Amino acid sequence: MRIGSQQRKTRYKYKRHFRQRGKLSLSKFFQEFSSGDKVSLVVNSSVQYGRFFPRFYGHTGTITGSKQGFCYEVKIVDGSKEKTLYVHPIHLKKQ
Numbered sequence: 001m002r003i004g005s006q007q008r009k010t011r012y013k014y015k016r017h018f019r020q021r022g023k024l025s026l027s028k029f030f031q032e033f034s035s036g037d038k039v040s041l042v043v044n045s046s047v048q049y050g051r052f053f054p055r056f057y058g059h060t061g062t063i064t065g066s067k068q069g070f071c072y073e074v075k076i077v078d079g080s081k082e083k084t085l086y087v088h089p090i091h092l093k094k095q
Contacts, residue, residue: 010054014045021046024090031089033072035065040093041074041085050088060095061085 007014024046033039041052041059050071061076064084071086 006051006053013054013057014043016045029090031092031094033063033089033092033094035063037063038095039063039072039074040095041076041087042091042093044090047088047090050086051091052085052087056083056085 024044028044029047039061041056041061043051043054043057052074056076056078059076059078061074064073064075066073068086071088072092074085074087074092076083076085
């Protein structure tokens, strides 16, 4: 049985640099991606929705092109398995 929420053990992982704290960047919030773009998964801890599981923090994925609401479908490889995540663009960083 797992005790705690999805944010457990993320105290230092989700910590933001003091210069990035405060208001959200609207250009980052509304950024657009096209199919085949490589993105890095980095959580913006001030936005709760559209997050991915903390284990995938820092992984690199590929945008498949389909969207679900505001969120993009991202394919990543976890070990030897290919997994699909739906992530909000504020948690994605173009590579």
